[in-house]
Amino acid sequence: MALLEVKNLNVSFGAKHNAVPVLFDISFILHRRERIAIVGESGAGKSTLGFALVNLLSKPGHIHSGTVKLDGTNLTTLTSPQMQKIRGKRIAMIFQDPMVTLNPVITIGKQMVEAIRAHTSINRHDAKKIVLEKLAQVQIPAPDIRFDQYPHELSGGMRQRVIIATALLLTPDIIIADEPTTALDVTIQAEILELLKSMCEENNVALILITHDLGVVSRVAERTMVMYAGRIVEEGPTLEIINDPQHPYTQGLLNALPQMTLAGHKLNQIPGSMPSLSDRPNGCAFHPRCQYAIEKCQIKQPNYIYSGISTVACHVLEDMISETSSSDSAFLNDGKDVL
Amino acid sequence: MSYPVREITFSISPRRWKHIWAGFLSDKLAVLAFSIFVFYCLIAMAAPLIAPFDPYDTALIDLLNAEIAPSWISGDERFLLGTDAQGRDLLSAIVYGTRTSLSIGLLAVLMQASIGICLGLISGYFGGLLDTLLMRCADIQLSFSNILIAIVLLAAIQSIFGLAYYQDHAMIMLVFILGLAEWPIFARTVRASVLAEKQKEYVDAAYLMGISQIRIIFKHILPNTISPLFVIFTIQIANVIVAEAALSFLGLGMPISQPSLGSLISIGFDYLFSGIWWISVVPCAVLMLLILVINLLGDVLKNHLNPRHYKD
Amino acid sequence: MKPTPFIQICDLEKSFPLKRGLFAHLYQQQGYKNPHVHALNGINLSIEKGEALCVVGETGCGKSTLARVLMGLIAPSKGQIYYQGQRIDNLTHNERMPFRKSMQMIFQNPYTSLNPRMTIFQTLSEPVSFHNAKLTKEQVDDKVAELMLSVDLNPDLSDAYPHEFSGGQRQRISIARALSVDPDFIVADEPLASLDVSVQAQVLNLMKDKQQQHNLTYLFITHDLTVVKHFANRVVVMYLGQVCEIADANTLFTQAKHPYTQALISAIPRLDNNAITPIKLAGEVPTPLHKPTGCAFQARCHYANDRCRNEVPIPMQIDVSTLIACHAVEEERL
Numbered sequence: 010m011a012l013l014e015v016k017n018l019n020v021s022f023g024a025k026h027n028a029v030p031v032l033f034d035i036s037f038i039l040h041r042r043e044r045i046a047i048v049g050e051s052g053a054g055k056s057t058l059g060f061a062l063v064n065l066l067s068k069p070g071h072i073h074s075g076t077v078k079l080d081g082t083n084l085t086t087l088t089s090p091q092m093q094k095i096r097g098k099r100i101a102m103i104f105q106d107p108m109v110t111l112n113p114v115i116t117i118g119k120q121m122v123e124a125i126r127a128h129t130s131i132n133r134h135d136a137k138k139i140v141l142e143k144l145a146q147v148q149i150p151a152p153d154i155r156f157d158q159y160p161h162e163l164s165g166g167m168r169q170r171v172i173i174a175t176a177l178l179l180t181p182d183i184i185i186a187d188e189p190t191t192a193l194d195v196t197i198q199a200e201i202l203e204l205l206k207s208m209c210e211e212n213n214v215a216l217i218l219i220t221h222d223l224g225v226v227s228r229v230a231e232r233t234m235v236m237y238a239g240r241i242v243e244e245g246p247t248l249e250i251i252n253d254p255q256h257p258y259t260q261g262l263l264n265a266l267p268q269m270t271l272a273g274h275k276l277n278q279i280p281g282s283m284p285s286l287s288d289r290p291n292g293c294a295f296h297p298r299c300q301y302a303i304e305k306c307q308i309k310q311p312n313y314i315y316s317g318i319s320t321v322a323c324h325v326l327e328d329m330i331s332e333t334s335s336s337d338s339a340f341l342n343d344g345k346d347v348l
Numbered sequence: 349m350s351y352p353v354r355e356i357t358f359s360i361s362p363r364r365w366k367h368i369w370a371g372f373l374s375d376k377l378a379v380l381a382f383s384i385f386v387f388y389c390l391i392a393m394a395a396p397l398i399a400p401f402d403p404y405d406t407a408l409i410d411l412l413n414a415e416i417a418p419s420w421i422s423g424d425e426r427f428l429l430g431t432d433a434q435g436r437d438l439l440s441a442i443v444y445g446t447r448t449s450l451s452i453g454l455l456a457v458l459m460q461a462s463i464g465i466c467l468g469l470i471s472g473y474f475g476g477l478l479d480t481l482l483m484r485c486a487d488i489q490l491s492f493s494n495i496l497i498a499i500v501l502l503a504a505i506q507s508i509f510g511l512a513y514y515q516d517h518a519m520i521m522l523v524f525i526l527g528l529a530e531w532p533i534f535a536r537t538v539r540a541s542v543l544a545e546k547q548k549e550y551v552d553a554a555y556l557m558g559i560s561q562i563r564i565i566f567k568h569i570l571p572n573t574i575s576p577l578f579v580i581f582t583i584q585i586a587n588v589i590v591a592e593a594a595l596s597f598l599g600l601g602m603p604i605s606q607p608s609l610g611s612l613i614s615i616g617f618d619y620l621f622s623g624i625w626w627i628s629v630v631p632c633a634v635l636m637l638l639i640l641v642i643n644l645l646g647d648v649l650k651n652h653l654n655p656r657h658y659k660d
Numbered sequence: 661m662k663p664t665p666f667i668q669i670c671d672l673e674k675s676f677p678l679k680r681g682l683f684a685h686l687y688q689q690q691g692y693k694n695p696h697v698h699a700l701n702g703i704n705l706s707i708e709k710g711e712a713l714c715v716v717g718e719t720g721c722g723k724s725t726l727a728r729v730l731m732g733l734i735a736p737s738k739g740q741i742y743y744q745g746q747r748i749d750n751l752t753h754n755e756r757m758p759f760r761k762s763m764q765m766i767f768q769n770p771y772t773s774l775n776p777r778m779t780i781f782q783t784l785s786e787p788v789s790f791h792n793a794k795l796t797k798e799q800v801d802d803k804v805a806e807l808m809l810s811v812d813l814n815p816d817l818s819d820a821y822p823h824e825f826s827g828g829q830r831q832r833i834s835i836a837r838a839l840s841v842d843p844d845f846i847v848a849d850e851p852l853a854s855l856d857v858s859v860q861a862q863v864l865n866l867m868k869d870k871q872q873q874h875n876l877t878y879l880f881i882t883h884d885l886t887v888v889k890h891f892a893n894r895v896v897v898m899y900l901g902q903v904c905e906i907a908d909a910n911t912l913f914t915q916a917k918h919p920y921t922q923a924l925i926s927a928i929p930r931l932d933n934n935a936i937t938p939i940k941l942a943g944e945v946p947t948p949l950h951k952p953t954g955c956a957f958q959a960r961c962h963y964a965n966d967r968c969r970n971e972v973p974i975p976m977q978i979d980v981s982t983l984i985a986c987h988a989v990e991e992e993r994l
Contacts, residue, residue, distance in 0.1 A: 050856035051827075164945065165719075194718035194945065195883065199927040199938035221856065224886075224929025251931050265861035267890035268931065275868065276890065278861035282826040549773035552733055553837065557787040558760035561753070571777040 010080070012182055012215055013039040013062075018075035020054075020061050022286070031057055031070070031286050033240045033310075039183065044209060044216040046230035046247065048223060050262075052283045054239040055219045059187050062217070063100050064092050079182070098128045101176035105188040107168035110175070111160040117171050118156030125178050143174040146211075147204060166197035173201075173208060180212055187219045202228050223263060227251055235259045238284055238294035240310075245319020255321040257299045293324065301325045372652060381644035388638055392447040399440035400428075404606060410435045415624050432615060432627045441607055442631050446638070448608040452522050453589040457581060459527025460588075464534020465577070469565050471535065472542025483539070486532030494529040495594060501525050502600040515603040522601060526588050537580060541573035582646040586639045593635060609635040664745040665706035666877055667730075667845065672739035674700040674722075674729055678949070697949050699725040701901040701956075702739070704975065707845075712871065712878040714892035714909070716885060716924065718945060722901040723881045724768075727849045730879070731765050732756055743845075761791055764838035768850040770830035774822040780833055781818040784808070787840045807836040811866060828859035835866060839874070847879045852887060864891060885928050889913055894981070897921045900946065900956040903975060906983040917978065917989050919961050955987065963988040 020032035032054050039045055049055045060066050062077055064084055077084040079099065084092065096102070104110060112120055118140055125136040137156070144152035147170045160168060169189060176184050186205065190198040206229050209216045218230055226233055226247055233250045235243040235258065243256040254260045263269060264277035281298045284290055290297055296306035303325060311322045314330065372378050391398060401408050413435035419428050429438040471482040505521060506514045514521065545551065546569070554564050593610025595601040597617070602608040604615060609631045616628025675696035699722045707713050715723045729736045732748070741749040748759055767773035774783060784804045789795060795803070805815035811832040822830055831851060838846055848867065852860045864887065870876060880891055888895055892909040897918065905918040916922045923939040941960040946952055955973050958964040967987050975985040988994045 050858065166945075195885070195927040195929075196718065196923055196938070196941050197945070198929070200940065202929075203938070222929060223857075224931060227931050228929060262857055263931070265858045266931070267861075267864070267886040268928075270890060275865050276861035278865055279858040280862075282828050282859055283856070549767035549769060550775040552728075553765065553767065553773055553834075554775075554786075555733065555753075556731055556760060556763075556765050557790065557837075557841065558753075558757050559786065559790060568775055568778075572775070 011038040011078075012041045012043075012080065014076075014078040015062070016076045016078070018058075018061060018077060019073040020057060020066065020070060021073045022069045024069075028073070029287055030073070030289075031239050032061065035075070035241060037234060037241070037244065039215050039217065041182070042209070042213055042215055043232065044206070044218065044230045045232040045234065046218040046220060046226040047234050047236060048220060048226055048262075049236035050221055050283055052238070052285065053236040054286070055221075055236050056187055057239075058236070059102070059185050059217070059219050062185060063096050063102065064089075065096070094128070097124065097181070098179050099181050100183045100185060101179075101181040103169075103172050103176050103184060103186040103189045105191050107165070107172045108160065110172055111168065113160050116157050116159055117163070121171075121175050121178060124175055128179055139178065140174075143177055144171070146177070147171075147174045147208065149174070165193055166201060169193065169197075169201050170204065173205060177208060177212055177214070181214060183215045183217060184209065185217045185219070188221070189218070190225060191220070191222075198225075199228075205229065223251065223266065235262070238289055239286060240294065240322065242295065242323070243319060243321045249318050255316060255319060255326055256323050257301050257325070258295045261298075293322075303328075372648065375648060377644065378648040381641045381648065384637065384641045385645060388446060388450065388641070391443055392450045395443045395447040399437075399443040400426075401437040401440040403436050403441040403444050406605075415619070415627075417624075418626055418630075429630055430626045432612075433619060433624075438612075438627065438630060441612055442609070442634055445607050445609045445612050445631060446634065448519065448602060448606065449589050449592060449610070449635070449638075452519060452526065452592050452608065453585040455523045456526035456588045456592075457584045459523065460529075460531045460584060461534050461577065461581060463528070464531040465538050465570070467531065468535035468538025469542055469570060469573075472539040473546060473561070473565050473569065479539075482535070486535055489529075490532045494526075495591060497529060498525050498591065498595055499598065499600060502595065506600070515605065518602050518606070522592055522595070526591055529591075530584065530587070533580060533584065534577065537576055538573050541576065542569055545569050545572050579646050579650045582642055582649060586642040586646070589635070589642075590639060609638075664742075666709040666744060667707040667879075668740075668742040669703055669705040669730070670740045670742070672700055672703040672705075672726070672729060672741065673698070673737045674725055674734065675737050695949070698951065699901055700729065700736075703901075703903055705896060705903070705906070707877060707879060709844075709877055710871075710875055711893040712880055712891055713894050713896060714880045714882060714888040715896045715898060716882060716888055717898035718883060720900070720945065720947065721898040723898050724849055725901075726898075727765070727847045727879065727881055731763060731847055761841045762843050763845045763847070764841060764843040766831075766834050766838050766846060766848040766851045768853050770827050770834055770854065771822075773834050774830055774837075776822055779819050779821055780808070780813075780825075783822075783833065784818070784837055784840055787837065791841050803840075807840055808833075810839070810870075811836045826859075827855050828862055831855060831859075831863050832866060835863070835870065839870060842874070844875065845877045845879070847881070849881045850883070851880075852882065852884065860887075867891075885924060897924065900951060902956050902985065903983070904957065904985055906975075906981075908981045911982060917982070917984050917994065918986050919963055919988065919994070920957050955985075961988075963993055965993075967991075 015038070016036050018032060018035040019030060021028035021030045023029050035058060037045070047055045047058060057066070057070065061072060062084070064072070064087070066072070072085050075085070079095065084095065087095070111117065118137065121140040122133060122136045125131055125139060126133070131139070141152045141156060144155060149155050149167065149170050155163070163171065189205065190201050193201060202225060205216070208214070216229070218226070220226060230247050233245065233247045234241050235250065235256065237258050243250060243254065243259045250259060251263065254263055261277070261279040265279060267276060270276050279298050284294060284297075292308045293299070293306040293311050296302040299306065305324045309324070311324045311327065313320050313322050314327050316330065396402070411434065413427070413431050414433055416422050416424050416427050416431045418430040419425055422430065427437050427439070429442065431437055432441065467482055471479045502521065502525060551564060551568060554568050592601055592608060593613065596608050596610030597614040599614065602611045604611060607615065612631035613628050613635070616624070616626070616631070620628050675698045678695045678697060703726060715726065717723045725734070728734045730741060732751070736749055739749070740747055743759055743763070748756060781804055784807055785800050788803050789800050804818060808815045808818060813829065813832055813836070822833070825833065851867070852863060855863060867878070868891065871878060882888060889909060895907055895909050895912045896903055897905040897920065899920050905912070905916070905921050907916070912921065913925060916925055923941050927938040942962070943960050946956070946959060952959045954969045954971055955961070955964070958968040961968065965987070971987070973985040973987050973990070975983045976990055978984050978989070
């Protein structure tokens with residue numbers, strides 16, 4: 010059985026009559042111990058999705074329809090005290106800026122002990138033992154000294170390690186990491202990613218990694234979902250997406266990377282920029298920037314098609330597939346059935 | 349060579365003032381406050397046309413008309429709001445008094461603002477020793493009560509130049525002293541905004557273009573620091589009018605021959621307990637409404653200029 | 661004799677006092693010690709005409725300070741900067757005026773580098789009319805329209821305010837502003853850092869085009885090595901205010917010598933999944949305040965020996981284009 014099952018999740022901002030939809034029809038499944046990545050540029054709605062999963066949308070945002078099921082329990086209908094029990098205990102979150110999570114005036118040890126005691130009845134002494142153990146696990150040198158230090162006394166990489174240790178304290182089922190390495194330098198970033206990956210493996214934790222960096226994705230995630238303007242446009246195994254992207258946006262995104270071009274050559278750019286959520290184009294949101302766009306793309310939102318390996322939402326691709334294998338339509342499935 | 353970059357059409361988001369105006373119109377209390385304030389301003393501007401008598405013209409004052417109650421009590425049609433102890437028409441005196449009070453308020457705050465903004469800009473932009481000196485001056489000035497300074501200065505001026513000279517120039521003196529009194533409020537706000545703006549790269553970019561620092565300060569930085577000042581500007585007008593009224597009440601403000609709202613209250617105060625309440629109470633009500641309206645306007649501005657409410 | 665380089669930086673040092681204000685000033689006069697943060701420690705660098713020189717390094721290595729000192733936004737503590745043989749670091753704001761037209765800067769954050777209360781026309785026309793006082797109003801209008809077209813923006817949008825544009829468009833406006841005075845040298849301080857991948861490509865292509873069209877020289881500051889490989893002719897690797905390695909871009913990526921450069925290159929997030937495992941560096945990045953003795957990198961270096969811990973390595977010419985400051989390379993321990 011799937012650990013986390015998201016089905017037809019729609020999120021809107023604003024009051025009922027003039028609500029702006031920000032997430033459209035998000036469906037995916039996360040299995041135990043699986044590491045998936047949500048990739049997209051700024052404004053794609055990837056962070057909103059992260060918050061929606063744990064019911065933490067800030068005020069004007071709300072879940073319009075759809076379900077988020079954790080082991081069969083629908084999270085969208087839980088009351089906030091019930092949800093509070095799940096956050097931290099079963100689903101932990103890691104943010105880009107560690108200082109969002111760490112209180113600057115309390116020592117890190119005390120914060121971590123409190124985090125344990127908020128969810129369990131472990132006494133202070135045992136809690137401290139667990140904290141020290143976890144700090145050692147994330148390779149923090151001299152954990153007993155760090156225990157009594159304040160967040161500002163640690164470097165950025167060290168703080169992110171503390172955050173990871175905090176997330177692991179109660180051995181959650183899922184960690185949602187929202188751009189965990191964006192604020193860090195490359196050498197530290199590599200270490201933190203490595204750590205995050207091995208920690209998830211060792212502790213049987215599933216990971217949802219939210220990032221804009223395809224390089225980061227390829228290092229950590231087994232499956233990848235690409236988001237554009239609030240919708241998942243392509244979903245599949247990471248290697249497949251990187252080596253053989255189907256959706257024109259994924260292709261454009263990959264080709265725009267400097268490492269995909271020969272030195273001295275012009276980079277392959279996608280014209281224009283991501284539309285803001287308030288004036289999302291009709292039909293496929295990507296069509297104004299898409300070089301393959303056909304008339305249909307301006308009118309109708311494409312359905313999900315399953316190509317055998319990955320799931321894509323694109324009219325052009327759908328037409329191509331139905332032309333080549335019109336006789337054998339067994340390949341074509343509605344995405345919703347597959348997911 | 350050029351390559352096609354297709355511009356995604358974007359709707360031009362509502363301009364800032366339009367946004368504020370729309371928000372303002374939807375706020376009923378704000379509209380009411382604004383209308384009343386405009387009404388006050390119109391009265392102040394058109395005082396000679398509206399007032400039935402000229403309160404400054406001693407020829408029109410007749411002691412026989414003294415202490416007539418408002419017309420709804422006395423039935424005297426000539427004096428709508430009654431007369432004061434000298435027989436002066438109270439309505440005319442209030443209309444002219446509003447004009448005096450508002451003018452003093454506006455002029456003094458203009459003076460505060462221009463001193464405060466200039467010093468704040470210089471202090472924030474150049475920093476260093478100059479900044480330290482100016483800001484310590486501001487601290488020292490703020491640590492005194494403004495009324496106290498005003499009383500001391502006004503009393504000194506009265507005794508040096510004589511009462512007659514003072515009464516002839518009372519308005520200029522009041523504007524000057526109240527204008528000097530609270531510049532640090534503007535200076536501090538401006539300085540804080542300048543310090544934040546100075547960090548932004550557009551200031552560096554302008555500097556690298558070779559644009560003179562004076563131009564950078566006034567053309568580039570000032571427009572970005574102005575919006576919080578509107579709120580202070582509005583509130584300060586109310587504060588100055590109250591301060592002026594207080595000084596007048598203490599006999600240091602406008603002379604009885606050219607009364608402001610404060611002096612009218614002061615004149616009437618002596619008669620308050622002898623049953624002639626209207627000389628004091630009516631101008632008092634007028635003043636209170638004016639202050640209330642200005643403060644409401646300040647609040648409205650604060651809400652609508654707040655960047656938390658306005659996102660571009 | 662070698663010809664004068666286009667831009668030459670000699671022994672450049674910059675340190676910031678840790679404590680500021682009246683009392684710190686007085687204390688210092690009394691002989692109390694005020695600790696300084698050394699952001700730049702003796703940088704020697706020359707930039708040739710027409711090249712794109714990239715400066716790479718992690719947070720706090722002093723690369724942005726280098727850009728700001730070079731442009732005269734902050735004064736250096738020591739050392740000299742020459743522009744075509746003329747010393748420019750000790751000039752006042754007015755004396756520097758002739759050089760302003762030839763040296764311009766593109767900033768990191770497109771959201772703060774444009775004045776939010778000025779329309780695009782005002783932003784672009786100000787430098788144009790300021791540096792060409794003789795132009796008529798129509799000529800200024802034409803020049804602004806031309807500038808906007810040259811960065812692929814519709815001139816009809818010139819009366820819009822910056823907040824009406826996307827990040828990429830704003831960065832193009834910044835480029836247009838820098839080009840408005842026809843410079844021949846542009847310092848770009850992390851111009852891509854706050855842009856999305858697909859938009860980064862647009863801006864990078866534009867900068868490359870402008871380099872060809874106007875024969876520009878770039879000093880390009882970045883933390884992203886993939887961009888460097890694409891954009892640079894030569895690369896300077898900085899660590900804690902010091903130059904570790906200067907090399908041709910191609911040489912650097914194929915045969916980096918300095919241990920720090922090697923670690924940096926191995927840490928680039930790559931798409932080909934398991935090709936290279938990142939070299940793990942020991943410890944944490946030291947802050948410029950607590951600088952280790954000897955080589956700045958020694959605490960994190962796998963090759964460090966006693967000499968590295970005590971003696972500061974001097975940059976050494978390895979071959980025609982490569983300069984390395986490392987004892988291990990010098991002693992061929994690597």
